[in-house]
Amino acid sequence: MKRLVVFTLLRVVDGLVKLAMPRVETHRLLLVPGIEPLRWRLGRWRAWRTMERAARSVPAYRAFLREHGQGRRLDTRNGVEAAFARLPEMDKESYVKRWSIAERCLGGRLPRRGVVVDESSGSSGVPTSWVRGPDERQATRQLLQLGFARTSAELPHPPFVLNAFSLGAWATGMNVTASLTESTMIKSIGPDPDKIIQTMREFGTGFTYVILSYPPFLKGLFEDDRLDWSQYTIVAAFGGEGISENMRGHILEYARAVLGSYGASDLEINLGIETEFTVALRRAIADDPDLAARLTRQQEYGVLPMIFQFNPFGYLIETNDAGELVVTIARAENISPRIRYNIHDRGHVTRMRDVLPVLREKGLSAVVAEKFLDLPLLFHYGRSDLSVDYNGAVVAPDALRDVLQGDPALLQAVENHRLIAFEDAAGDRQLHIALQLSAHAGDLDTGPWRDVVVSGLRRLNLDFSNAIRTAAPATLPTVAFYAHRTGPFARDGAKLKNEYVWQLGPGEVDQHDLDLGWTAPREA
Template sequence: MKRAAVFSVVWLVEVFVALFMPRVQTHRLLLAPGIEPLRWTLGRWRAWRTAEQAARRVPAYRAYLAESGRASRLDTSGGIAGAFSTLPEMDKDSYVKRWSIPERCLDGRLPRRGVVVDESSGSSGTPTSWVRGPDERQATRQLLQLGFARTSEELPKQPFVLNAFSLGAWATGMNVTASLTESTMIKSIGPDRDKVVQTMREFGTDFTYVILSYPPFLKALFEDDRLDWSEYTIVCAFGGEGISENMRAHIEQYAHTVLGSYGASDLEINLGIETGFSVALRRAIAADPALSSALTKQGEYGVLPMVFQFNPFGYLIETNELGELVVTIARSENISPRIRYNIHDRGHVVRMRDLRPVLRSTGHADLLELAELDLPLLFHYGRSDLSVDYNGAVVAPDVVRDVVYGDPALLEAVENHRLISHEDAGGDRQLHIAFQLAAGAASVEGFDAAAARGAVVAELRALNRDFSNAVRTAPGGTLPTVAFYPYRTGPFRDDGRKLKNEYVWQLGASAVEDWDLDVSWTAPREV
């Protein structure tokens, strides 16, 4: 179809949606089975329209395209996917940090009213503010309400949401509360276990408690023996980081449903969701190497991916040559458009039409009976930028490097460093910060390993506010550990065999013992 005809169709669809969108039934119509090709096509058309609108109306994006020699209009004669691949990717460094917030907005200005600002500090520790206009917030609110409505229909008792995500300027906590206030009974607690226990004890067992938080918090909560958890009806939703199936199984002893959401402050907090079908598929992938080989890159990345479903009407998600997700938000209402935004997460998309024959050929056709939504699947393998997740925060080896470089004694004593994320025998995700001492470090004047451990954590917390908050709210037994290892010992014993240093490790519980990790020193909550 020609540009004018496509944009006219998109306009008519969006007018219909705008008129009826407040009704959950309209959302359900858009997610109805059997119209997957229509959603897929309309989403691409919307992304096309939004990209060209950004090229016309957003000063920063217009300049960004000019730098790369791209035209403001896409040549879609070879298909929309091919046309989009010619547009430059954007990320924090290449786009966000180079232009001011107004320059990245429609018509180069911020609206006077209705704008909410939230922030993320990311891995660098420098806060990044994200602006969201009223139309964008309404769209996010309605989508969250739809997801909640689908869940609440199956709940045996009146739902009571306990929002235990971090509150304040962080995107998830404030947006969840704003979105669900109209739809349910909600208390915004933050990651405070005492307050969750107190609230549930006060309100009793006549509710279905929908507890929203990070996986480590949920696990620690249910290990608190102040409540008899068997007396309560509980549903858990998590975000901020992935979860192992061992961890999920542990939490499911207390909650009859445990589902995750995928999002990011850079984009939106709810790009994709886990469903009963996607969880069953993930478990089948974990148990069947043939299915894993057919659908995933687990062999390449060494990680069992999280599996989400997402609505292609709202997002165009690509995978670049490095295996990273590149996301375009298709809505035109966003005051600060994201066109081919690379958040540096590894992943890829599989449409249901391509999944069905794979499941049948590998003997898993029975899983299709669980697929209530024919939405495409998003396979997510974690960060690609050498970062690790810790209790909802992102920690990068670069910030550890900055700590070392900022201390003359550390700079002279330390050969290199490594962030080691591992799961212990109890299913808790742990973060170990390891430093390899230089060959002659023992004689470095002024270097005190015992004092350096506390100084490292204090400086990391000063540089990365999300990490500081994560340490403050971490469940007992999951605080970060720090150790200094003599040259070529412990986790560094095999260093030198590869051309490049490895700054991040993701280890399973069984692998930890093999590397002789010194986890005897635990970071204090407050420094």
């Protein structure tokens, strides 16, 4: 009876949502403050219905559940969340790569019309195709337009979006262009600084340029002195990876706002967004260790989390025992459902009702005043499968990023970084911290900066600090700075995304011309 009542109610709600979808102004009503508990509950019910529909109609998911001894219906007597926790997690290896695209679709087939195919490169660089039907593309479009509508309403000049994400079949650039074409003027350029500068010169200073790209590209773009950036009004929006607050501050020297989006090609490109509130909260956490301890797992993971807000009506986001995010897209219309999909990112969700009392207790009224959405918060600590192990400690490239971007000199001088784990000729596991200097780094005396980098990592990650103290002398981490596009960075730019972690096998070290001459001191 409960299932019948819930699913009937959801049909009514879905009908109202579809009526709202054509207009951003109407869709905005779905995010009004004060109905957060309703959104939270409806989202869980929608995920329940979507799971049971997939269990009936998707051949791959039906087989996947059968393998794990799970039936097609959820036992929700102890609540939907408890029932979902008993379902198996899926990911690329356990699900996507084992069944064909058609077998992962509703009815076991691809629709003949209305399907868009895009790609993700992943950390391996091997593309994976993802199929998206018209309903899910419409939902993504409305969320992007809604966020853009709020931003553009506060701009002093008409907005002109310059999409500098990688184009072609890649998910982000492709979907951003499709989503924003209806609501603004947009030019899809790709990560090409020459064309961006040429476009801005051509159209002049009468627009607010909303430049979308990855953080390293934005930094390099604004450091290009061919344009007097102070003459232009700019908003920077980023995705694809995190950013340090020091890097945000650096970009804010050129842009009036710097906000990020969280998504994954495996799921959707815009699961969550940074807001003025989340940025203010993140800065407060960075300044207050006690606040960080109460709201985050920063001490455990050794990195300041990115913080986003997301709509629980559309997504059920859990955290498993390994601290990884497990996401269910609640929307029933997706032609290729994702039920408890593990994207191997570390993170957790906290509802606004649990955060605001802590902020008020701390006297952070200025942070609270920035809140305009009561959507829950997603704390994101980076990839769980893109870290390296060192003598029992887990070292994440995000932590190295925060160290490098936390010092103005390193922020200016270092273009890219990489953690390289390998086995030496003696069979010992080694860690090499490789830092690529920018083409315009100038004469940086890199000697003292090696200590700065290691000390910064040890400060953020106590496990890493202890691992150094207990390491054998022959296995202490090594650090080296490399001239632009040399050593392990010689082939940078050949792939879509930066590579921040390498795991090298025996005998592969010499192929990359690693400089292993400096080792970290045992004591901090």
